[in-house]
Amino acid sequence: MNIKDGLKPTTSPRVIDLVAAAGVDVSPWAVSKKGPVKVPASNPAYCYEWAYTEPGKLVLLNLWWRDIQETESKVFTDTNLKDWAAQLRDSLQLTPEQRRAGVRRALKMDAAIAYAHENRLPVRVIVGEGEPRDLTDPDSPESSRMDLRVLDPEPWTVERYDPVSGAARIARGSFPKYVDQFDAESAAELLRRTVTGEVPVRNAKVRADALRRSEGCCEFCGKRGFQTIGGATYLETHHVLPLGEGGLDVVRNVAALCADDHRKAHHGEERDAMRIRLQAMLEKHYRR
Numbered sequence: 001m002n003i004k005d006g007l008k009p010t011t012s013p014r015v016i017d018l019v020a021a022a023g024v025d026v027s028p029w030a031v032s033k034k035g036p037v038k039v040p041a042s043n044p045a046y047c048y049e050w051a052y053t054e055p056g057k058l059v060l061l062n063l064w065w066r067d068i069q070e071t072e073s074k075v076f077t078d079t080n081l082k083d084w085a086a087q088l089r090d091s092l093q094l095t096p097e098q099r100r101a102g103v104r105r106a107l108k109m110d111a112a113i114a115y116a117h118e119n120r121l122p123v124r125v126i127v128g129e130g131e132p133r134d135l136t137d138p139d140s141p142e143s144s145r146m147d148l149r150v151l152d153p154e155p156w157t158v159e160r161y162d163p164v165s166g167a168a169r170i171a172r173g174s175f176p177k178y179v180d181q182f183d184a185e186s187a188a189e190l191l192r193r194t195v196t197g198e199v200p201v202r203n204a205k206v207r208a209d210a211l212r213r214s215e216g217c218c219e220f221c222g223k224r225g226f227q228t229i230g231g232a233t234y235l236e237t238h239h240v241l242p243l244g245e246g247g248l249d250v251v252r253n254v255a256a257l258c259a260d261d262h263r264k265a266h267h268g269e270e271r272d273a274m275r276i277r278l279q280a281m282l283e284k285h286y287r288r
């Protein structure tokens with residue numbers, strides 16, 4: 001059996017139980033503007049949402065089982081909630097209230113995906129099946145029904161997110177163990193800086209290879225990088241011979257450094273000595 005088949009939901013547990021099991025605080029479900037709620041599990045302010053956020057910890061998303069794709073090496077889903085919001089907004093089949101509620105939920109899920117991506121947070125996934133609403137079919141049910149659902153025990157990650165278009169790829173597993181300053185920076189910030197040319201665009205594989213080689217320890221002082229809120233180890237990637245001096249954007253020219261040593265490598269009085277030591281370290285590593 002492949003992984004996607006193993007994820008197919010066959011039961012209908014209550015949403016509130018899955019949300020709580022994922023690690024999201026469900027105590028707000030017990031209250032509304034009017035006071036305590038009789039049945040928190042059916043609090044309409046929560047139980048129909050598509051996404052839940054536990055700040056600083058995780059994001060929980062509802063994904064359709066049928067939208068999950070599986071290749072030899074990965075399980076993922078490509079989605080675009082900004083697009084979905086636009087379709088809902090333009091739909092003639094829906095009442096104005098349904099349109100408003102749908103657009104709000106779609107944009108909230110988009111924001112949750114952006115938040116998980118910016119902060120490198122793990123994504124928990126409720127895999128759902130049922131009747132999705134087809135906005136082009138007049139006989140389609142008037143709201144999407146995700147009757148069958150299961151909480152995937154494995155965390156997912158937002159692998160790609162484009163803050164302009166809203167296009168996202170959410171992949172099962174593949175949570176990064178090591179991150180650098182470019183991973184940790186918000187996607188929007190990175191986009192801005194790339195557009196203005198302040199930071200040269202670098203090869204993501206080169207950075208990932210250097211981080212992996214370091215095994216999470218600064219390649220200058222040996223100290224372990226700090227843990228990020230997403231649970232990865234943080235180090236900064238640095239071109240030992242700067243690109244501006246003819247250095248290449250290849251793993252043999254990139255060191256993983258603690259934040260302190262990275263600043264020193266640029267601004268410290270010892271920067272020339274550091275360059276020599278780092279070049280020797282890399283040479284030794286790649287000499288056969």
Ligand SMILES: [Zn+2]
Nearest residue numbers: 218221258261
């Ligand atoms: Zn260091």
Ligand SMILES: [Zn+2]
Nearest residue numbers: 237238239262
């Ligand atoms: Zn640097």
